[in-house]
Amino acid sequence: MHGLKGKRRYRALALEDHEKRVEGDGEPPVWLERRGGMLNLSKTVWLLTYPVLFGRLVQTLANLIDIAMVGSLGAAATAAVGMGRQLTLFSELSMHGVVVGAMTLTAHFIGERSPQKVSVTSRQSLVLGALISLLLGGLGALFSRHLLILLGAEGEVLALGTGYTRIYFAGLVFMMTSYLPWALLQGAGDTVTAFYLLVLINVLHVVLDYLFIYGVGILPPMGVNGAALGTIVSRLVGMFVGLAVLYSRRSRVALLPGTSYRPDWRMMWRILRIGVPMSIGGMVTSGAALLFLRILAATPAATVGLAAYAIGLRLGRVSFFAASAFSVAALSLVGQNLGDGQVEEAYRSGWIAGGLGVFFMSTAGLILFFLATPLVDLFTNDPLVIRAGADYLRIVALAQPFSALTQVIGGALQGAGDTKPLLHYAVITQWLISLPLAYILIFPLGMGVSGAWYAIAASAIVQGLLVASRFQSGSWKKVRV
Numbered sequence: 198m199h200g201l202k203g204k205r206r207y208r209a210l211a212l213e214d215h216e217k218r219v220e221g222d223g224e225p226p227v228w229l230e231r232r233g234g235m236l237n238l239s240k241t242v243w244l245l246t247y248p249v250l251f252g253r254l255v256q257t258l259a260n261l262i263d264i265a266m267v268g269s270l271g272a273a274a275t276a277a278v279g280m281g282r283q284l285t286l287f288s289e290l291s292m293h294g295v296v297v298g299a300m301t302l303t304a305h306f307i308g309e310r311s312p313q314k315v316s317v318t319s320r321q322s323l324v325l326g327a328l329i330s331l332l333l334g335g336l337g338a339l340f341s342r343h344l345l346i347l348l349g350a351e352g353e354v355l356a357l358g359t360g361y362t363r364i365y366f367a368g369l370v371f372m373m374t375s376y377l378p379w380a381l382l383q384g385a386g387d388t389v390t391a392f393y394l395l396v397l398i399n400v401l402h403v404v405l406d407y408l409f410i411y412g413v414g415i416l417p418p419m420g421v422n423g424a425a426l427g428t429i430v431s432r433l434v435g436m437f438v439g440l441a442v443l444y445s446r447r448s449r450v451a452l453l454p455g456t457s458y459r460p461d462w463r464m465m466w467r468i469l470r471i472g473v474p475m476s477i478g479g480m481v482t483s484g485a486a487l488l489f490l491r492i493l494a495a496t497p498a499a500t501v502g503l504a505a506y507a508i509g510l511r512l513g514r515v516s517f518f519a520a521s522a523f524s525v526a527a528l529s530l531v532g533q534n535l536g537d538g539q540v541e542e543a544y545r546s547g548w549i550a551g552g553l554g555v556f557f558m559s560t561a562g563l564i565l566f567f568l569a570t571p572l573v574d575l576f577t578n579d580p581l582v583i584r585a586g587a588d589y590l591r592i593v594a595l596a597q598p599f600s601a602l603t604q605v606i607g608g609a610l611q612g613a614g615d616t617k618p619l620l621h622y623a624v625i626t627q628w629l630i631s632l633p634l635a636y637i638l639i640f641p642l643g644m645g646v647s648g649a650w651y652a653i654a655a656s657a658i659v660q661g662l663l664v665a666s667r668f669q670s671g672s673w674k675k676v677r678v
Contacts, residue, residue: 242550245526248392249383253518259399266410267424274421277357280348281425284341285365288333290479292373294472295326299377300384301471301614303450304529305678307385308536316453319381319443321464323374330373337366357421364422368429375432378439378450385449386529390442398435405430471678474620475611481620485627492635493649498581502646505585508576509650513593516561520601523554524608531612540674547609547668554605555598562597565590589650596654599661606668614678615667622663631656 267278299322306314337344341362342355350358375398382391408416409423409430419426443452493502527550534543565572573586607619631652638648667673
């Protein structure tokens with residue numbers, strides 16, 4: 198640009214009145230004018246990624262503390278919260294489409310240097326998210342008990358779970374409206390501010406959980422209901438802080454005068470057109486996961502297989518933090534470059550983010566492969582579970598590079614608004630490969646639970662190759678958001 202070959206201008210800050218602060222005074226910017234090249238672009242990807250990665254770790258730590266506090270209340274409380282979360286997860290997946298669509302459009306409009314469009318997108322995503330969450334939350338609160346009965350809850354678990362899910366669903370709108378400002382900031386490339394917001398919410402979550410669950414001073418102990426209330430109140434505070442950040446006009450996403458909260462159905466449709474395939478894809482994957490558990494439960498060594506699978510998932514999830522963080526960077530980079538008309542730069546950004554994601558997940562895969570037995574041993578002393586869990590980690594570790602492609606290059610395709618193929622690939626790999634292959638390997642071929650692990654790895658490899666092939670083809674360059 199500006200007559201200098203190879204020079205590219207990366208700007209995540211769209212508001213013109215921020216130019217002086219970005220290029221000189223004030224806090225150091227993430228996005229600077231850089232000379233083209235893999236090294237500089239890799240550095241930019243990392244600058245966008247590390248706040249997301251640390252934010253994921255903080256959130257995971259808060260969730261573990263939450264689980265430990267609920268666990269101290271007994272097995273019935275733990276089961277009640279676990280079953281309640283299965284119900285609320287469906288609602289969160291339904292709303293995920295709004296988040297993805299809003300992030301993608303924000304990235305594009307930041308690239309266009311159109312703060313007015315960013316503001317419109319932000320307001321309309323907040324309205325859309327609130328409407329959907331109010332609908333789902335109302336239905337969930339009304340039918341909580343019936344839904345838990347369908348899941349098999351009874352007795353004390355049913356009583357505790359009903360109270361927990363009703364409170365959670367009643368506050369679902371605060372979950373969504375606290376999540377959206379964080380997501381919008383990430384789409385704009387302001388992952389540092391998003392990190393601070395996430396830390397605030399999760400620290401408050403832990404503190405409030407403790408106060409409401411056990412009771413302190415004038416606060417009576419509320420047990421499981423306190424866990425739900427702590428979550429909701431922390432999100433309520435997060436919503437107000439997030440909106441304050443957007444209204445302050447000091448962030449890369451600003452709610453400007455002249456834009457309205459009045460429903461703009463055309464903009465809402467643009468958000469949903471991008472995001473709905475991702476919501477459906479999440480439901481497809483969750484449904485396949487539930488059926489996969491049923492297949493494991495039908496094996497002769499069902500208890501061993503289910504325990505090994507649970508431990509393996511928990512350990513393997515750590516490596517996915519890096520991939521999901523790099524996917525945010527890929528979405529932001531690809532979206533902003535496309536908004537700026539830099540199509541080839543968007544292509545390079547996606548692949549560099551993908552390459553870094555593959556490197557980090559491959560490294561994690563090597564650790565899981567060579568330390569499989571001692572890692573599983575941390576969670577159980579059953580020799581059969583240890584052996585099955587170690588087999589799971591070693592087999593799935595081989596597919597880690599391909600899982601990284603699915604996550605990170607999938608994020609790049611989301612940044613381009615090319616989300617429908619991701620849904621198709623989820624259906625193909627989860628329902629047409631993973632489940633049938635697991636059944637065949639376990640039962641007709643007699644491989645036991647190891648057959649299930651090979652099916653997981655095979656589907657992950659195919660999905661990674663399909664996603665990478667789609668991005669390599671360049672078809673996403675023609676998608677209009």
